[in-house]
Amino acid sequence: MQSIIRGKYVITRALDRHGWEQIENGAVLQRDGVITAIGAFDDLIRQHPDTAVMGSGNEVLLPGFVNGHHHVGLTPLQLGSPDMPLELWFGTRMVTRDIDLYLDTLYSAFEMIASGITTVQHIHGWMPGKLPAVEARAEQVIGAYEKIGMRVSYCFALRDQNHLVYEANQDFLARVPAEVKPLLARYFDRFELDAEDNIALFGSLHGKHRDKDRVKIQLAPANLHWCSDQALELLAATSERYDAPLHMHLVxxxxxxxxxxxxxxxxxxxxxxxxxxxxxRLTLGHGVWLSESDIEKVAETGTHVCHNCSSNFRLRSGVAPLNRLEAAGVNVAIGLDEAGINDDRDMLQEMRMVLRAHREPGMDDRVPTMAQVFRMASEGGALTTPYGASLGRLEVGRGADMVLIDWNQISFPYLDAEVPVLDAVIQRAKVEGVRAVLVAGEVVYRDGRFTRIDRDAVLRQISDMLKRPLNDDEMERRRLSKAVLPHLRAFYDSYHAPERHVPFYRQSSKV
Known part of the structure; x- marks a missing residue:
């Protein structure tokens, strides 16, 4: 399979914080999902006159975006869980409905692809049951990405302790009244995977999918409070043995x-x-409260960070020290987490959020730039997954993952000729302007329609499924959520008074 994808402007990669490589009236030649040539469109079509051409010549062509941190399909808000401070939100998340994971995954994949995302780091968790049941659900998620044609790096988050608050389950159970104890004990009993089961799950999935071009399997220590020392030891050893990346929520x-x-x-x-x-091999998700010395160690060791800007705002977690991370030379990705600021998975919107959220007062050059944010959403994200340097740029030898965005949507009715193309894309491109998305050279989305699957039919299935009455388990979890919330508040009221009244651009400077 060979094709030429053309663009009025082809932006291939970021060069540094302020520069990028751009070809006017350019094109990319791909064969069997790999980029084989890049240059002027006239030259490529003359050399390959019988090759199919995609693009009208009035679009911007960019590398496909990478969502570096993702969890679910329908958003928590859609399923009844309002935005709250993160630690309380764990309690309200109990109310979410049971839903077919295949359909649920397709729901968010529709949103991601429509905004130009071609690769996702899917961090799965919170699944009850024993190993066979959890593995079957993992395969539903992976199968949905395979069906729609998107690339996925899948991991199941290892949690072997402290399933609700930052202390042992039995200790928190002792804090709640007698009438709440049975409900909470049954909730804790749902999670049956221990650390060794989780490593076995990774091994099984890795073996099944290791030779696939669009599926990779990696590891996920859920967070420090969720992982015992034994779990951390197992994860480190497994990562070393398989040379497998890890993605870990932290601070x-x-x-x-x-x-x-x-x-x-x-x-x-x-x-x-x-x-x-x-x-x-390690990516830190969030990293909002890293200290200055932490940032130095992250940079020294080559550890990555995934910045989840909208999520941090929505759950009152704070503002990550992005400018310090970038100044230290840390590779940073962008993740949409559970949902972006508009309660969807829109990478174009998220790039603008990242661009604007870190504009420290002053006139120096430490604020995010267009090229920096573009790199974070493309190459920076790819480097945090097992795909690594095989994606993230339009470059010969890399995967042919691309997005075409209509230049008219960006520039109409007027755009000054002095405005740099990437500035215009980052600040003005909208989902409705995305004309086509290609993964491994295959068109998976074009002119608002998905080529492999009927989006409207899937949405109708989801709607019909969730019209049913709540089942007994869903009802019990809703009762538990309401009953346990005051005790979550009480636990954290006595736990720690968060740092307040510190300017956002200095809040992470303390150890």
């Missing part, structure tokens, strides 16, 4: 920072460093 909130201090007497980063986890 998302000030409460998690305090948990790390109580557990190990220092920072969360220092704690996981004891197990040899830092390095190019």
């Amino acid at each position: 998302e909130t000030a409460y998690q920072k305090e948990y790390a201090r109580r557990r190990g007497g220092g920072t969360a980063l220092d704690y996981i460093a004891r197990f040899g986890l830092l390095g190019p």
